[in-house]
Amino acid sequence: MNFRRLATSLVAPAIGLVVSLAATAVILISIDASVTVIFSSMWNYGTSPRAMTLMLNLATVYFLSALAVSIGFKMNLFNIGVNGQYILGSLAAAVVASNLQLPKVASITVTILTAMLVGAAWAGIAAWLKVARGVSEVISTIMLNFIAIGIISYLIVRTSIGTETGVNIRGTKLIPESGMLRGNAFIDPETKVYGFLFISIFVGIGYWFLLNRTRFGFDLRATGKSASAARTSGVQSTRMIVTTMLLSGAVAGLVGLPYLLGQTGSYNLQFPTEWGFIGIAIALLGRNNPVGIAFGAIFVAFLDVSSGQLVLEGVPREISTIMQGLIVIVVVISYEVVRRNQVKSEQRSVARALAKQEVSA
Amino acid sequence: MSESSVAVELQGIWKRFPGVIANSNINLKVASGTVHAIVGENGAGKSTLMKILYGMQKADEGTISINGAALVFNSPSDAIAAGIGMVHQHFMLADNFTVLENIILGSEPKSGGKLDFVKARKLISEIAAENGLAVNPDVLVSELGVGDRQRIEILKVLYRGANILILDEPTAVLVPHEVEELFNTLRDLKKQGFTVIFISHKLDEVLSIADEITVIRQGTTVGTVNPHLEKVSARDLAEMMVGNELPTPASVGNTIQDQVVLTVENLSVIATGGKAIVDGVSFKIRAGEILGIAGVEGNGQAEILNALMGIESATGKVMFQDEDISKKSTRHRRDLGIGFIPEDRQRQALLLEAPLWENRMLGHQTKAPNAKGFWLNPRGAKADTKRIVAEYDVRTPSIDVNASALSGGNQQKLIVGREMSNDPKLLIAAHPTRGVDVGAQAAIWDHIRNARQAGLAVLLISADLDELIGLSDSIKVLLRGKFVADADPATVTPQELGTAMTGAGRAA
Ligand SMILES: Nc1ncnc2c1ncn2[C@@H]1O[C@H](COP(=O)(O)OP(=O)(O)OP(=O)(O)O)[C@@H](O)[C@H]1O
Numbered sequence: 055m056n057f058r059r060l061a062t063s064l065v066a067p068a069i070g071l072v073v074s075l076a077a078t079a080v081i082l083i084s085i086d087a088s089v090t091v092i093f094s095s096m097w098n099y100g101t102s103p104r105a106m107t108l109m110l111n112l113a114t115v116y117f118l119s120a121l122a123v124s125i126g127f128k129m130n131l132f133n134i135g136v137n138g139q140y141i142l143g144s145l146a147a148a149v150v151a152s153n154l155q156l157p158k159v160a161s162i163t164v165t166i167l168t169a170m171l172v173g174a175a176w177a178g179i180a181a182w183l184k185v186a187r188g189v190s191e192v193i194s195t196i197m198l199n200f201i202a203i204g205i206i207s208y209l210i211v212r213t214s215i216g217t218e219t220g221v222n223i224r225g226t227k228l229i230p231e232s233g234m235l236r237g238n239a240f241i242d243p244e245t246k247v248y249g250f251l252f253i254s255i256f257v258g259i260g261y262w263f264l265l266n267r268t269r270f271g272f273d274l275r276a277t278g279k280s281a282s283a284a285r286t287s288g289v290q291s292t293r294m295i296v297t298t299m300l301l302s303g304a305v306a307g308l309v310g311l312p313y314l315l316g317q318t319g320s321y322n323l324q325f326p327t328e329w330g331f332i333g334i335a336i337a338l339l340g341r342n343n344p345v346g347i348a349f350g351a352i353f354v355a356f357l358d359v360s361s362g363q364l365v366l367e368g369v370p371r372e373i374s375t376i377m378q379g380l381i382v383i384v385v386v387i388s389y390e391v392v393r394r395n396q397v398k399s400e401q402r403s404v405a406r407a408l409a410k411q412e413v414s415a
Numbered sequence: 416m417s418e419s420s421v422a423v424e425l426q427g428i429w430k431r432f433p434g435v436i437a438n439s440n441i442n443l444k445v446a447s448g449t450v451h452a453i454v455g456e457n458g459a460g461k462s463t464l465m466k467i468l469y470g471m472q473k474a475d476e477g478t479i480s481i482n483g484a485a486l487v488f489n490s491p492s493d494a495i496a497a498g499i500g501m502v503h504q505h506f507m508l509a510d511n512f513t514v515l516e517n518i519i520l521g522s523e524p525k526s527g528g529k530l531d532f533v534k535a536r537k538l539i540s541e542i543a544a545e546n547g548l549a550v551n552p553d554v555l556v557s558e559l560g561v562g563d564r565q566r567i568e569i570l571k572v573l574y575r576g577a578n579i580l581i582l583d584e585p586t587a588v589l590v591p592h593e594v595e596e597l598f599n600t601l602r603d604l605k606k607q608g609f610t611v612i613f614i615s616h617k618l619d620e621v622l623s624i625a626d627e628i629t630v631i632r633q634g635t636t637v638g639t640v641n642p643h644l645e646k647v648s649a650r651d652l653a654e655m656m657v658g659n660e661l662p663t664p665a666s667v668g669n670t671i672q673d674q675v676v677l678t679v680e681n682l683s684v685i686a687t688g689g690k691a692i693v694d695g696v697s698f699k700i701r702a703g704e705i706l707g708i709a710g711v712e713g714n715g716q717a718e719i720l721n722a723l724m725g726i727e728s729a730t731g732k733v734m735f736q737d738e739d740i741s742k743k744s745t746r747h748r749r750d751l752g753i754g755f756i757p758e759d760r761q762r763q764a765l766l767l768e769a770p771l772w773e774n775r776m777l778g779h780q781t782k783a784p785n786a787k788g789f790w791l792n793p794r795g796a797k798a799d800t801k802r803i804v805a806e807y808d809v810r811t812p813s814i815d816v817n818a819s820a821l822s823g824g825n826q827q828k829l830i831v832g833r834e835m836s837n838d839p840k841l842l843i844a845a846h847p848t849r850g851v852d853v854g855a856q857a858a859i860w861d862h863i864r865n866a867r868q869a870g871l872a873v874l875l876i877s878a879d880l881d882e883l884i885g886l887s888d889s890i891k892v893l894l895r896g897k898f899v900a901d902a903d904p905a906t907v908t909p910q911e912l913g914t915a916m917t918g919a920g921r922a923a
């Protein structure tokens with residue numbers, strides 16, 4: 055039974071992969087590109103040490119983003135505001151870290167706490183709007199994303215928070231080397247794997263324990279499954295909404311840190327602002343389960359990194375975005391199909407077992 | 416249509432679920448123009464069979480014939496097209512719609528692309544008049560009690576042109592005079608040639624209304640009896656179902672102690688419109704005492720319970736032992752040792768899509784064996800779930816299946832077992848044996864009596880007046896949010912109590 059469960063959770067993504075590859079092949083053929091050439095060039099580049107490092111680094115970011123989203127999903131809260139939460143968190147972290155003169159561990163701890171706090175506070179606005187004013191978190195978080203972008207451009211362009219950091223790019227002052235977490239070049243000699251990778255693994259483990267092994271996690275899942283039953287069991291729904299939103303925002307605050315501390319050392323106007331949306335897709339792919347999310351993050355990161363090859367082969371880069379979309383849809387559908395089949399096959403095996411008993415009786 | 420023609424014939428129906436066979440080789444013939452009852456233990460497969468007949472689930476094997484024609488139903492709409500209608504045990508009406516809107520919802524009459532309310536209203540009042548189903552089409556469903564809601568469900572089914580009606584435990588929530596009204600309606604329908612299939616655990620009722628009774632045991636039909644032709648008693652039926660004796664709830668001895676467990680003073684619950692749903696009720700319950708509240712559903716019982724549990728806001732004073740808990744959270748109250756069996760098990764007491772052992776934790780997630788401090792203790796919860804399953808005879812293949820896989824009565828047994836765990840000091844129970852078969856009902860009564868002996872205080876609400884009289888040490892009658900009479904369980908009869916509940920007379 056448990057082995058079956060495991061098999062189910064692997065079969066669905068596998069089907070998703072195959073179907074979306076096939077669909078992509080059809081698209082490629084329709085634009086007169088050579089399927090084998092393109093797939094093999096993506097694969098060859100994607101499995102090179104450099105690409106693998108880039109993929110892991112990107113996956114670290116995606117993983118955190120998807121975790122943040124899935125905390126909300128677990129109790130039917132849709133935190134669409136990971137974008138706003140992480141860019142503000144990253145900015146605040148960059149400002150604080152660049153002014154710290156502390157030993158590495160202390161400095162990084164302070165940076166992380168700052169990012170989480172700011173992410174949580176930004177999400178807290180949406181939580182407050184929901185419990186006090188009944189505003190849907192979907193709407194408020196989307197609005198807060200826009201507001202965050204506005205605030206950041208203002209701060210960087212108009213205030214002393216921003217300086218000229220490079221050629222025509224305004225950003226925050228550089229973080230001293232003692233505050234960076236650059237990581238190690240253990241796959242490719244030229245490129246480093248972000249040190250934050252390990253912190254995010256730790257966050258993933260913490261997420262699992264919090265949800266499955268603590269009273270708080272039980273309350274959260276119960277609320278997601280039935281708000282009325284949870285309330286009768288003693289869960290205070292407003293407090294639950296606020297705590298969950300804050301937690302989701304705190305994790306979201308971390309999303310930009312692997313890149314900030316591993317690469318740029320400064321929050322500048324070219325800092326990516328859309329990593330929150332990809333987290334929604336990956337949370338769906340991984341069914342809110344940290345291991346599933348990790349695989350989903352690696353897979354999507356692989357497509358992102360190797361899609362650079364598409365351009366070299368003269369195919370639009372957007373093909374990889376189409377593939378990502380396809381796989382999410384196909385995996386979600388195939389989970390359901392596989393689940394139904396599983397129920398049927400269990401029923402058949404029960405029936406067989408009982409039929410044997412009847413014969414022998 | 417002649418008397419002997421067959422309206423519904425089910426042959427060789429099989430239905431398997433993971434770990435259980437819900438229906439194994441069921442054969443059932445229902446003559447048209449009759450009321451045909453189906454009885455059986457919890458989990459015997461009654462609801463499953465009816466869902467198959469209504470196209471909600473597909474049989475693994477077997478055939479369905481309606482009025483002699485073999486048919487295959489892929490969805491309820493196929494069944495509706497064949498003239499079948501079903502009223503589920505849990506009503507499915509939209510609260511904020513009017514009666515009229517609820518009835519036409521899903522099959523709206525149109526003329527020129529627009530809703531034709533005039534036509535609908537006419538048709539409904541015709542159907543209602545023909546069958547003695549008096550309703551006011553323009554009131555909101557949220558303002559109606561269960562009896563009315565049930566009439567609307569039946570009207571809705573008739574409005575869609577059904578001539579074969581399936582009623583799954585329609586009387587579970589009704590008090591005696593409402594049951595009588597329902598039965599009058601069913602007799603009327605029968606006279607007009609309608610066929611009714613009727614599921615119930617109340618065997619006396621079954622004997623009074625049914626023309627034929629089919630008994631299902633462990634998924635198979637074990638026999639059909641005709642109470643007009645043979646002399647059968649409730650006891651005989653129970654024996655066919657399980658081989659068990661029919662229990663009678665008799666209050667044994669007086670176990671009331673001095674210590675007061677619950678004191679309620681001037682409790683009121685005000686609805687959003689400003690109307691008092693609970694209007695200044697006061698009472699005390701001592702350790703070892705069972706206080707019963709009698710009343711037609713919708714007179715404030717649910718609100719009293721929710722107010723006592725801190726789920727609904729209320730005014731007045733609630734004392735648990737020596738502590739004023741009027742402003743305390745639900746969790747605080749539960750942690751003090753208050754067990755709660757709510758009215759609506761599916762909405763309030765279960766996580767349908769979670770395994771049984773997680774449901775064991777629900778409402779007790781702060782205490783051993785489910786938790787150790789901040790941490791959950793799945794192993795402890797699983798072991799204790801096994802205990803409940805054994806002690807309360809919950810029929811399930813394992814404790815890892817989801818609660819949705821249990822039959823209604825078995826869900827109820829699990830909830831009762833859970834709320835009786837952790838040695839509660841006070842049990843607040845609404846219909847503790849709702850939907851539970853006669854054998855299991857007796858077992859639950861025994862559990863409650865034993866706990867009372869050990870000092871448990873119980874606030875009991877039940878539509879089953881035999882249960883209420885049999886278990887309670889004293890009974891208060893609730894009408895429109897107020898206590899209007901007291902009744903002595905030693906002397907009052909269900910008939911007298913039923914009359915008092917409608918406000919028509921005084922109880923003994
Ligand atoms: N969706 C489901 N998945 C798995 N098992 C199910 C499902 N529905 C019902 N069962 C099982 O099938 C059996 C018959 O259930 P059913 O609901 O038909 O019983 P019932 O006779 O209506 O009982 P009750 O009187 O308690 O309502 C039970 O053992 C139940 O656990």
Ligand SMILES: [Mg+2]
Binds near residue numbers: 461463822
């Ligand atoms: Mg049932």
